[in-house]
Amino acid sequence: MSTAPAQAVTWTPQDYKSDYKPIWCPGCGDYSVLSSVTKAFAALQLKPEDTVVVSGIGCSSRIPAYTSCYGFHGVHGRSLVAGTGLKIARPELTVVVAGGDGDGYSIGGNHFLHACRRNVDITYIVMDNHVYGMTKGQPSPTTEPDWVSKLSPGGTGVRTFHPLVIALAAGANFVARAFAGDPNGTAEMIAEAIRTPGFSFIEILSPCVTFRPEQREWKKVVHPASVQWTDDPARAARRVMTDDGFNVGVLYKGIRPPYQPPVGKARKRVADLEKEFAI
Amino acid sequence: MAEVRARTSVSIAIAGSGGAGVMTAGNMLLEAAAKAGWYGLMVRSSGPQIRGGEAAALMRIGTHPIDGLDDRFDILLAIDWQNINRFADELPLDGGSLVVGDPDQGEAPEVYVKSPARQAKVSMKATAKSIPGSWPNMVALGTAAGLIGLPKTEVAKVVEQSLRKRADTLKASLEAVDAGYAAAAEIGADYALAAPGSAPSARWLVSGNQAAGYGAIRGGVRFCAAYPITPATEMLEYLAPALADVGGVLVQAEDELASANMIIGASFGGLPSITATAGPGLALMTEAIGLAVASEVPIVVVDVMRGGPSTGIPAKSEQSDLSMAVYGLHGDAPRIVVAPNSIADCVVTTQWAVHLAEALQSPALVLSDQYFGQTRAVVDRPADVTFVGSRLTAQANTEGYRRYALTESGVSPMAIPGTAGVAYTADGLEHNERGTPSSQSNDHAKQLAKRERKLVGHDYGGQWADIEGDGDIAVLTFGSSTCAVREAIERARRDGLNAKLVSVRLLAPAQPARLKAALEGVSKVLVVEQNFGGQFHKYLRAEYDIDADVRSFRRPGPLPIRPDEVHRELTQWSRA
Amino acid sequence: MSPAKKKARRAPVTKKVVRKPATATRKVAPKRTPLKVVSTPAAASPASPIGSIDALMAYAFALEAEASERYSEFADAMETHNNREVAELFRKLARIENLHAEHILEEMGWSTAPPPPSSGWRWQGLEGPETAEHTDLHYLMQPYHALQIALHNERRAEAFFADLVKKAPSGKVRDAAKEMVAEETEHVRLVEEWLKRTPKPDSDWAVDLDPPRWAD
Incomplete structure (x- = not known):
């Protein structure tokens, strides 16, 4: 006869995985991120039916269907706004938006800015591999300017985008950098991001072993941040603009209240609305 | 005179x-x-x-x-x-x-x-x-x-x-x-109006934009994402406080890509949702509307049409977004397109659009226009209608739940987040019945057919068109052109010429059997619309077999079509 | 140098900007938004760049030419917004300033405009010494307001040259600057007289019963 452990849990990380198997290349960092997401959900004991994973288009955007939660796999670049609409309409749900660097920083760049400033209580995870993987290896906004591809034979010559600084400038309430190869650390960070009210942004370095095989070496260069997070965005920005790009940890946590207009509390009956038209 | x-x-x-x-x-x-x-x-x-x-x-x-x-x-x-x-x-x-x-x-x-x-x-x-x-x-x-x-x-x-x-x-x-x-x-000039009729019924002073907004709320809409654009802005401005009054919410989006995708997100969450825009905004929303088709998320998009193309003539009316509304999505993407035909009808038709979108889990486009939207009119209070958004939803823990199940009607129960045991991922990728992405020809064919079946097979009732009068000659029109046509037919009747009015409210899906019945015994059909290219005429030719002589009468904005022009056309043609 | 034109005394500049509620027919007493007079600390001291008569007169020319250009822009704006009376007044001011500019060319024997001053083009604010600010306009403004703007600018020009007199590196330049001061003083006087002949605006001059319109 078995007995339940003292700290019984209802949901294990496995419970958040669907039976649909990922199509990601073996070795892809996104597998680790999926595992971190499920661990984070288990750590928070989120009910799968009250949790929604929303994404756009790209390798990493396939993630919703790999979870047992509700999922929304929308169109390229629009995950943040679909997630925003959902969360405002259904504030009691936990909404996690996930995607890649092309989806979030290029085609969806405008939404990224406005999601940061709007500060709806959602968590945004970007699996950044500095490349468009699903279309076979074109440069993204975070690709180094000298990286050569078929589409950019001599390199793009265009400087990279700095998502963390932009998130700070645009008003995100929680900003962190994680590394896919550290799934437990990443899981903790995701859980903390979900717990933190407002818009939480985690940039996860997630290697693409097919088009950026050199990113397998990331694990040798990433290192934990040597200092704690700050609540001063200027200090956070200075820190992240001068680091080596492989500093992993929570960078910034603010206390801005989330944007959540009241919903579900009627003050009038529908029929009362037409009084203003009556002659 | x-x-x-x-x-x-x-x-x-x-x-x-x-x-x-x-x-x-x-x-x-x-x-x-x-x-x-x-x-x-x-x-x-x-x-x-x-x-x-x-x-x-x-x-x-x-x-x-x-x-x-x-x-x-x-x-x-x-x-x-x-x-x-x-x-x-x-x-x-x-x-x-x-x-x-x-x-x-x-x-x-x-x-x-x-x-x-x-x-x-x-x-x-x-x-x-x-x-x-x-x-x-x-x-x-x-x-x-x-x-x-x-x-x-x-x-x-x-x-x-x-x-x-x-x-x-x-x-x-x-x-x-x-x-x-x-x-x-x-x-000393006499322009005195006759005395009003006795005991007027309940009347409203309202603009089409307000009317459409109110109709949306009556239909059950509780979420709106808004990006300002002339001449739709007043509808959004109406909805902002009105939605708050009834427990709903309006969010201002950063662009129309955002507003369209926000309402899809909100509606995926179970809240009937709407946005309003004009042609340029609708153009930006087309990708999202296609997503709503594929993922079967109900949304309503009101297009308050203005002169186009491009920025065009923003504060003037034109019925020139019809082609975009009925055809402007990539892939085979059936959608509902309706058009109110009077300011008062903006209430009922928008309400109907919400009802249809919810019932059929489909995007519904409402083609209003600047004339309706920004004109204030004294109207009889529109009759109450029973169109209320009602979605077929999945019960918790349904065994073997399949979101995109191939039902007979084509409508399959939609699980709403928060419902246990039926979680699924909605997808813009082609998918199988469970929602799992699939590029199999079989799944594609079946899901395409399902999505078409649910729209084409639905019984839209008499609401599909306003059919008035009788005669050898009929005028076929839609939207705000109906106003001038109605008056022209009335003038013709006073001259002793009877003509039939068919004002099509349901533009898509096409209703060939219904139109055929409506035009039974008619030998001449005058198609009236306010645009340069004859978009309605072309659409009729593509989707309908009309067994009568057909003539197109059209003119682009910004000037309205006047009753006299239609009256003359009718009179001349009937004598020919 | 040329006579008639604008004038001004220390412009008290009452500019009223009225924001009205969009509701129909609500009449609201115009609220005054205090005019923001920016005193620019960085107003480049014109002392150093103006070391010769030529340089001084290039400044004087630029000042008049820009004032004329700005009044023309104001006239256009008023015309577009159907304020014909004030449009005509600004047109007149533009013509006067233009005459001044032409007069300078004539005096100096210049066939074309001198190069514009390269720096320090700010005086008692962010604009040039006699250039009016766009934010001073209101679509319902009346001639009185337009003349107040002109007066303010003539006084600034007068003060600008007075400052040059103090800083002039040589007697010749100082004398020329003094002459300019006298010119501007005359302009100030003329505008003052003009203002005296001009009726003061009604208290409800900025009331518009209609709300703003939509465009694109």
């Missing part, structure tokens, strides 16, 4: 510039006419300036419900003449017309002086100056009201209501109105 009988409608334009207050005067005149028991409407026309520009309130007031402007104007009343010549095309005048100007503002522009209209002068500026605290537009209001025989008590009520908090100004304004009445008496 030889016939001597009391007028049943009168058309007045009040024009002026630079803070003349013509819109205020027009609105007050309309409200006073409404209080007197009449009907009417007011179209706003203005230059491109936000402030200080020339403007004209184009009004028609009548004893019976008024759907559209007349062919001509009885009275043009100009507070000043600066740039007022720009409205000449919109203000046809004839020998029965009266042009009233202010002697202190110089001569009327040549185009008005040369018209056969009678010219008269009223000192609006000087009169207002002599009554401290009043304005020339109050003199204009009194003059217009006097000319059409509007009881002064009704005008006074409206003025009192507007200025109740300012006793000094109120007194001066009433004096100015009196002076206007006196001036009208001096002009």
Whole structure:
């Protein structure tokens, strides 16, 4: 006869995985991120039916269907706004938006800015591999300017985008950098991001072993941040603009209240609305 | 116009510039006419300036419900003449017309002086100056009201209501109105309207944008994402407080890509959702609308059409987004497209669109237009209809739940987040019944057929079109063109020519069997629409077999189609 | 140098910007938004760049030419917004300033405009010494307001040259600057007289019963 452990849990990380198997290349960092997401959900004991994973288009955007939660796999670049609409309409749900660097920083760049400033209580995870993987290896906004591809034979010559600084400038309430190869650390960070009210942004370095095989070496260069997070965005920005790009940890946590207009509390009956038209 | 009988409608334009207050005067005149028991409407026309520009309130007031402007104007009343010549095309005048100007503002522009209209002068500026605290537009209001025989008590009520908090100004304004009445008496022209019919039913003073917003709420909409655009903004501005009143919410989005995807997100979460835009915004939303088709998320998008292409003519009406609405998505993407055919119908048709979107788990596009959207009209309160959004949802823990199950109707139960045991991922990728992405030909074919089946197989009832009258000749039209067509058919009937009206409210999916029945026994079909290319005519040719002679009558904006043009076309063709 | 034109005294500049509620027919007493007079600390001291008569007159020319250009822009704006009376007044001011500029060319025997001053083109604010600010306009403004703007600018020009007199590196330049001061003083006087003949605006000059309109 078995007995339940003292700290019984209802949901294990496995419970958040669907039976649909990922199509990601073996070795892809996104597998680790999926595992971190499920661990984070288990750590928070989120009910799968009250949790929604929303994404756009790209390798990493396939993630919703790999979870047992509700999922929304929308169109390229629009995950943040679909997630925003959902969360405002259904504030009691936990909404996690996930995607890649092309989806979030290029085609969806405008939404990224406005999601940061709007500060709806959602968590945004970007699996950044500095490349468009699903279309076979074109440069993204975070690709180094000298990286050569078929589409950019001599390199793009265009400087990279700095998502963390932009998130700070645009008003995100929680900003962190994680590394896919550290799934437990990443899981903790995701859980903390979900717990933190407002818009939480985690940039996860997630290697693409097919088009950026050199990113397998990331694990040798990433290192934990040597200092704690700050609540001063200027200090956070200075820190992240001068680091080596492989500093992993929570960078910034603010206390801005989330944007959540009241919903579900009627003050009038529908029929009362037409009084203003009556002659 | 030889016939001597009391007028049943009168058309007045009040024009002026630079803070003349013509819109205020027009609105007050309309409200006073409404209080007197009449009907009417007011179209706003203005230059491109936000402030200080020339403007004209184009009004028609009548004893019976008024759907559209007349062919001509009885009275043009100009507070000043600066740039007022720009409205000449919109203000046809004839020998029965009266042009009233202010002697202190110089001569009327040549185009008005040369018209056969009678010219008269009223000192609006000087009169207002002599009554401290009043304005020339109050003199204009009194003059217009006097000319059409509007009881002064009704005008006074409206003025009192507007200025109740300012006793000094109120007194001066009433004096100015009196002076206007006196001036009208001096002009001695008779444009008096017949008395209103007895005991008018409940009536509203409403714009099409407000009406559509209210209809959406009546249909169950509780979420709106908004990006401002002329001429749809007032619908969004109506919805912001109205939704909050009924426990809903409006969010301002950063662009139309965002607003369209936000409503999809909210509706995925179970809340009936809407956005409103105009052509340029609809163009940006097409990708998202396709996503709503594929993922089967109900949404309503109201397109308040304006002159196109591109930025086009933002504050003028045109029915030129039809092709985009019925065809403008990539892939085989069936969707619902409906069009209200009067300002009052904006309530019912938008409500119906919410009902259809929810019932069929599909995007529904509502083709309103600038004319409906920004015109204020006195209308009979639209009848209550039972169209309420109601979605087929999945029960918790349904064994073997498949979100995109191939049901007979094509509609499959939708699981709403928060419901245990039926979680699924909605997808814009082609998918199988479970929602798992699939590129199999079998899944594609079945899901395409499912999505079409649920729309084509639905019974839309009599709401699909307004069919009125009978005759050998029929006019087939949609949207705001219906207003001029209805009046043209009525005039033809008075001449002894019977014609049938078919105003199609359900533009997509096409209803070939219903149209065939509606046109039974008709040998000539005149297709009327307000655009350059004949988009409706082409759509009919593509989707319908019409067993009759078909003629297209069309004209682009910005000028409205006038009843007389359609009347002449009908008369000539019926004699041919 | 040329006579007639604008004038001004220390401009008290009452500019009223009235924001009205969009509701129909609500009449609101105009609220005054205090005009923001920016006193620019960085107003480049014109002392150093103006070391010769040529340099001084290049400044004087630029000042008049820009003032004329700005009044023309104001006239256009007023015309577009159907304020014909004030449009005509600004047109007149533009013509006067233009005459001044032409007069300078004539005096100096220049066939074309001198190069514009390269720096320090700010005086008692962010604009040039006699250039009016766009934010001073209101679509319902009356001639009185327009003349107040002109007066303000003539006084600034007068003060600008007075400052040059103090800083002039040589007697010749100082004398020329003094002459310019006298010119501007005359302009100030003329505008003052003009203002005296001009009726003051009604208290409700900025009331517009109609709300702003939509465009695109």
